[in-house]
Amino acid sequence: MNIILSTLNAKYIHTSLSIRYLKAYAEPDFDVKLAEYTIKDPIMNIVGDLYSKKPDVVGFSCYIWNIEETIEVIQTLKKINPAITIILGGPEVTYDVSHWLDRIPEADFIVIGEGESTFKELLAELNGERKQFGKIGGIAYRENDKKIIHPQISKLDxxxxxxxxxxxxxxxxxxxxxxxxxxxxxxxxxxxxxxxxxxxxxxxxxxxxxxxxxxxxxxxxxxxxxxxxxxxxxxxxxxxxxxxxxxxxxxxxxxxxxxxxxxxxxxxxxxxxxxxxxxxxxxxxxxxxxxxxxxxxxxxxxxxxxxxxxxxxxxxxxxxxxxxxxxxxxxxxxxxxxxxxxxxxxxxxxxxxxxxxxxxxxxxxxxxxxxxxxxxxxxxxxxxxxxxxNVLSFDDIVRIKQVEDVLEKYWNDHRMNQTVEFLVTRVFDSAFDFFQEFGTYWDQQGWSRIGHQLEDLFRRLHQFLQDKKIAELDIAVGFMKYDYFNTQKYKPRKPWWEQSFEKAERTAIYETILQNGAILGEGYQSLQLNEKDLYKHTMLEEIPFDLNEYLKNGSIVRERGIMLSYFDPSGIGSSIFSYSEEKTLQANK
CATH class of the missing domain: 3.80.30.20 (tm_1862 like domain)
Incomplete structure (x- = not known):
């Protein structure tokens, strides 16, 4: 027999452990080949590839994430070659077995529960002459239009x-x-x-x-x-x-x-x-x-x-x-x-x-x-x-899904850690309230139906905070600028905001730094940047609080700060330094 074990994974990077256990257990008595696909693959591509292998038996591992696509593959494969024996297994078809026998008449057998031993026994009967399926525990099939279901007898060692x-x-x-x-x-x-x-x-x-x-x-x-x-x-x-x-x-x-x-x-x-x-x-x-x-x-x-x-x-x-x-x-x-x-x-x-x-x-x-x-x-x-x-309406579910959407983009992807921390602790009543209000706004704007680049995420959060007229918007924007620079491997061509300084003012700040790099700390001084490097590989921004004080103690002190971001030309990422103009002036006096 030419035996194929197949499954449709959720993503290409995933692998199916179950079909590998079945293959390992069936060997050396049976030569089993593996064929893995994803749920994103076109059905006809999957069917075409399976058909080209000229199988006598095809087994499918079935889960909640692939059952509907798997059914389409089975139905199409059986139309092309009704002689192929189709075997299903996996957690999705192990329960409500009678339902699956009705729902998928193209399936010849269902392996119930732990499948290694059952699958091998089934192959032996399919390969033999008498085909005594009744003696196999843990399978379901049809015989003379009657559904036969044999529970699993024992567990494997x-x-x-x-x-x-x-x-x-x-x-x-x-x-x-x-x-x-x-x-x-x-x-x-x-x-x-x-x-x-x-x-x-x-x-x-x-x-x-x-x-x-x-x-x-x-x-x-x-x-x-x-x-x-x-x-x-x-x-x-x-x-x-x-x-x-x-x-x-x-x-x-x-x-x-x-x-x-x-x-x-x-x-x-x-x-x-x-x-x-x-x-x-x-x-x-x-x-x-x-x-x-x-x-x-x-x-x-x-x-x-x-x-x-x-x-x-x-x-x-x-x-x-x-x-x-x-x-x-x-x-x-x-x-x-x-x-x-x-x-x-x-x-x-x-x-x-x-x-x-x-x-x-x-x-x-x-x-x-x-x-x-x-x-x-x-x-x-x-x-x-x-x-x-009885206690959670569909409206409630829709609202919580809005939370899920922005939670993935703004917390789990860690694009704006400092910004989110500021918003959930100082601006909104709770973390849930921030994600809920922003998620609802996101949905109302129609953004859930379109793609986004990194800059879009910052622009959209900024628009939401502006429209909501939050207190300390300038502080929030300062954190957003910091987070944006932190996410960059290379110097960005054009930030999502209007830059703080005109050319003359920017030149004056660079002159100050060139004359006294110590104001940006030892980390900056260790880079030993010359004037050319400073202009070519750094960006300057104004922020309305002392960034060093915040990063050190978690406290927000309102005073004009200068943030310099250095982008390593090799693409390893950015380094951010800052100084407080007020503290610098006092130190100079």
Whole structure:
């Protein structure tokens, strides 16, 4: 048989771990080829490529992000060659199996749940003469117009699974894509909105095998390795062992990403990482979801936000590990007001990235099974996003989506850190109120429907602040200028604002600097810029506060300041220096 395993990834940089496990388990009895695409690829291109491989069997790994596109591929492929056997697997088709047999009649088999052993058994029967599908656990199919569904019988011993990471054809792509690695399956928690809550208990792979696989991946160029364990740190001893191993044996430029449960992480573990981990080696994803206790109780989510805050704060103070915190809008009894509080509680921690997502009513989860308890309405098609419930209207959801839009552009991309910090602490009532008011304004202007360059982002925020007539607009603009220069690798040709100085005044300031570079500090003096470099590679701007005082103490002292930005001609970025005219005059006297 000519066997193809395929999936449609969300992006090109992603790789499918599931089809590699299936391939590794099926070998050497079956020669399985892999064919990966993305959901952005034209359907006919995917079908054409699969058809050209002349397959007898094609298996598809199905998720909420690819199921609709996958169905189109299957339907078209079957029209062209009805003789191809189509096998589906993955979390999206594991639940409501009867529904999928009806929805996708072109699918010959559905593999339910953990698929390695089931898929291999199915291939053996397809390759044999008697084809006794009834003896296989964990599959669904049709027989004489009747739906046959066999539940999975037992779980695999993960320590015996062959490695899915060592296929020669993958080596050339390791440096360009995210590599996903799995050291355990299952989750100890029972969150009712999550598929992981359905599988009871946690099972581990062989530690030494995993370490050898990581060594292999790094030696062959893997740069971003993401652990897909649902709670990497559920076993403190295991997590510490792996952290130590990765610190000891990592190669330069490698980044490891983990999903951790922050409120169970002990301070001594964080201190160990702060003391020993190289900066940038690790990245944490932390699911907060909600800080509303009644909501967490309803979804059976145990969370101590005080301990979570301690963990996030300790990690942030260590300045070694970036943190990505997740929120979910639309959980039971979380109305607009309490979600505003949740957002502000979490933003107060100033995570490097704050992901605002919306509840997906995933097939098989307890929340979907009891959707009527909270009057949920949601899309019939993946990703089954909610449209409202008994306490959160569709209008509320639209408003929160406006928050999500500008949050991504103005916080998660870190284009305006100082500006946003000033606005959320000194101008608006809270961080949520800033993002909400700006997000609503953004939507009303029609900007969500058009593209933008970096300069556009600054212009649009400036327009919003002007129209709102905020207090201390000049201070906000000063921070925007500072942030703009900070984001530039090369000297910008034309800033988004009208420059502060005419030629004569600019020349006079340069003369002052040339005569007394000490006013800009030791950092500037170490550059040893001559007159030509000063004019060619720097820019001057006026700001209405003492920038040095702010950066040092966080206090805003109103007085005319001069900001000089030096742009290294090699493109490594900018260096910003400033001085207060008032302090300089007093010092000269």
């Amino acid at each position: 993960l320590k015996e699974l062959p490695s899915p990471y060592r296929f020669p054809e993958d080596q050339q792509h390791l440096s360009k894509r995210v590599t996903y690695i799995e050291t355990s399956r299952g989750c100890p928690f029972n969150c009712q909105f999550c598929l992981s809550s359905i599988e009871v208990g946690v099972r581990y792979f062989d530690r030494e095998k995993i370490k050898n696989d990581i060594r292999y991946l790094m030696e062959n160029g893997a740069k971003t390795i993401k652990f897909v364990d649902r709670t990497f740190n559920i076993s403190r001893s295991y997590a510490m062992e792996m952290f130590q191993f990765l610190i000891d044996e990592h190669l330069p430029g490698t980044v490891f990403q983990f999903e951790i449960t922050a409120d169970i992480m002990r301070p001594e573990v964080i201190q160990f990482l702060n003391d020993n981990a190289p900066a940038g080696l690790f990245r944490f994803e932390i699911g907060v979801q909600s800080t509303n206790d009644p909501t967490n109780e309803l979804v059976k989510r145990k969370q101590n936000f005080e301990k979570l805050t301690r963990t996030v704060t300790m990690v942030k103070e260590g300045q070694k590990i970036d943190q990505h915190l997740d929120l979910i809008a639309g959980l039971p009894e979380e109305d607009y007001s309490t979600f505003r509080k949740t957002f502000n509680d979490v933003f107060e921690l100033r995570p490097e990235e704050l992901q605002l997502g919306f509840l997906k009513m995933l097939r098989g989860t307890g929340l979907r099974l009891r959707a009527s308890d909270h009057q949920y309405i949601y899309s019939d098609y993946s990703p089954y996003e909610i449209l409202g419930n």
